[in-house]
Amino acid sequence: xxxxxxxxxxxxxxxxxxxxxIWHSPVTTEALTETLPRLAGWGFDxxxxxxxxxxxxxxxSVTKLLDTTGLxxxxxxxxxxxxxxxxxxxxxxxxxxxxxxRRCVDAAHAVGAxxxxxxxxxxxxxxxxxxxxxxxxxxxxxxxxxxxxxxxAARAGVRIxxxxxxxxxTSLLNTVAQTLEALEGxxxxxxxxxxxxxxxxxxxxxxxxxxxxxxxxxxxxxVCANDRGAPGTxxxxxxxxxxxxxxxxxxxxxxxxxxxxxxxxxxxxxxxWRPLARSQDALATDGLGFLRRALAAH
Numbered sequence: 001x002x003x004x005x006x007x008x009x010x011x012x013x014x015x016x017x018x019x020x021x022i023w024h025s026p027v028t029t030e031a032l033t034e035t036l037p038r039l040a041g042w043g044f045d046x047x048x049x050x051x052x053x054x055x056x057x058x059x060x061s062v063t064k065l066l067d068t069t070g071l072x073x074x075x076x077x078x079x080x081x082x083x084x085x086x087x088x089x090x091x092x093x094x095x096x097x098x099x100x101x102r103r104c105v106d107a108a109h110a111v112g113a114x115x116x117x118x119x120x121x122x123x124x125x126x127x128x129x130x131x132x133x134x135x136x137x138x139x140x141x142x143x144x145x146x147x148x149x150x151x152x153a154a155r156a157g158v159r160i161x162x163x164x165x166x167x168x169x170t171s172l173l174n175t176v177a178q179t180l181e182a183l184e185g186x187x188x189x190x191x192x193x194x195x196x197x198x199x200x201x202x203x204x205x206x207x208x209x210x211x212x213x214x215x216x217x218x219x220x221x222x223v224c225a226n227d228r229g230a231p232g233t234x235x236x237x238x239x240x241x242x243x244x245x246x247x248x249x250x251x252x253x254x255x256x257x258x259x260x261x262x263x264x265x266x267x268x269x270x271x272x273w274r275p276l277a278r279s280q281d282a283l284a285t286d287g288l289g290f291l292r293r294a295l296a297a298h
Contacts, residue, residue: 014245016291017046017074017255018284019222025259025266026052029061040069042285043292048222048255049113050077054103059110066111074253075161075220076108078118081269086145087122087138087172094145101149101160109156115252116153117161117194117220119170120146121182124269127171138172139182146186154190161194161219166202168271174203176213183217192219196257197236201226207237211244218250222257223291229276230283231256232290242298256287 018039024031027050039047049062066073084097104116121142130138146160153160162183164173173179179193193214197207204210211218225234232238259270260280267273277283 014250014295015045015072015074015253016288017048017072017253018044018288019048019050019077019255019257021050021260021266022256022258022284023260023280025263026050026056029057032057032062032065036065036069036071038281039284040071042288044071044284044288046072046074046253046255048074048077048117048257049107049111050079051104051107052079052081054100054107059107063111072253073108073111073113074255075115075117076104076111076113077257078104078116078120080119080121080123082123082125085122085126086120087142088128098145098149102152105149105153105156105158105160108158113158115159115161115194115220117163117222119163119165119173120149120160121162122170122172124165124169127167127169130171139184142172142182143184143186146191150186150190154187159189159219160191162191163194163196163222164199164203165196166199169199174199176200176204176210180213180217188217192217194220194222196222196224197231197241198222198224198226198228198257201236206240208240208244211241211248211250215248218245218248218252220252221245221250221254223254224256224258224287225276227276228258228270228272230258230287230290232287232294233277238294239298242294246298254291256284256291258283 020027020035164179200210223231259266259272261267261272
C-alpha cells in the first residue's frame with residue numbers, strides 16, 4: 001500500500017453518532033440541551049438532529065450547543081408524518097411537504113449539517129398496491145415533486161439522503177435497488193441514499209450486497225440491532241457490513257438510531273412496544289462501545 005493509500009484509509013475512519021430519539025420525541029432545544037453534553041461525555045463524535053416540526057429547535061441555540069460540546073452535526077432527520085406526502089397527494093399537500101423539506105434544508109445549512117436524511121417521499125405507515133406501471137409513474141411523480149427541494153438543497157450545499165423503509169412502513173421504496181431506480185435522473189451529488197441497518201435487515205438478502213449496490217450514492221448511514229436495540233446485540237453481519245462500507249469508500253458517519261417505548265407518538269410510529277436494552281443510556285453506550293471495538297478490529 002502506498003503512502004497515498006494510507007492517507008485515504010485514514011480519511012475513512014468514520015465518526016460515530018447517536019439520535020436523541022433514543023430518549024426524546026419531539027426533539028426540542030430543551031431536549032438537545034440535556035442530551036448533547038451527555039453524548040459528548042460518553043465519547044460520541046456527532047449527533048443526528050430530528051426536526052419533527054420546523055420550530056422544535058432553534059438553529060442558533062443548537063449551533064452554540066454543538067460548539068460547546070464539540071459534537072458535529074451529522075444530519076438533520078426529516079420526519080414524514082401524516083399529511084406530508086410527495087406521491088399521489090393533492091397539490092396543497094405537495095406544496096406544504098416541499099415547504100417543510102426546504103425548512104429542513106435551511107436548518108441543516110444553519111447548523112452546518114451536510115445532509116437531510118429520511119423517507120422524503122410519503123408518510124411513514126402509508127402503503128398501497130402498485131403494478132409495474134403504477135410504480136414507474138409514482139417514481140416519476142416523486143422525482144418531479146422532489147425537484148424543487150433538491151434545487152434548494154443544491155444552492156444550500158446540503159445533500160438529501162433518501163431512506164428506503166421496510167414493507168410495513170411504506171410500499172414505495174423498500175430496497176436499495178428500488179431507491180436507485182427512483183433516483184434516476186436526479187444529481188448524485190445532491191440526492192443520495194440513506195442506509196438503515198434495521199430496514200435493510202428486513203428487505204435485503206445481504207447487508208454487504210445492499211451497501212455494494214448503493215456504492216457511491218450512499219449519503220448517510222444509520223445503525224442499530226435487528227430489533228432496533230444496540231448494535232452488536234444481534235445477529236447482523238457487522239464485519240461484512242463495515243467491510244462493504246469501506247470498499248464503497250463511504251466517508252460519512254455511522255449514527256445509532258433507536259427510539260424509546262415510553263413516548264406514545266414515536267413508539268407507535270416505529271412499532272417499539274418494549275424496552276430494547278436495560279436502559280436507553282445503555283442502548284447508546286453499549287452500541288458505541290461495540291462500534292468502537294468493531295472498527296478497531298476491522
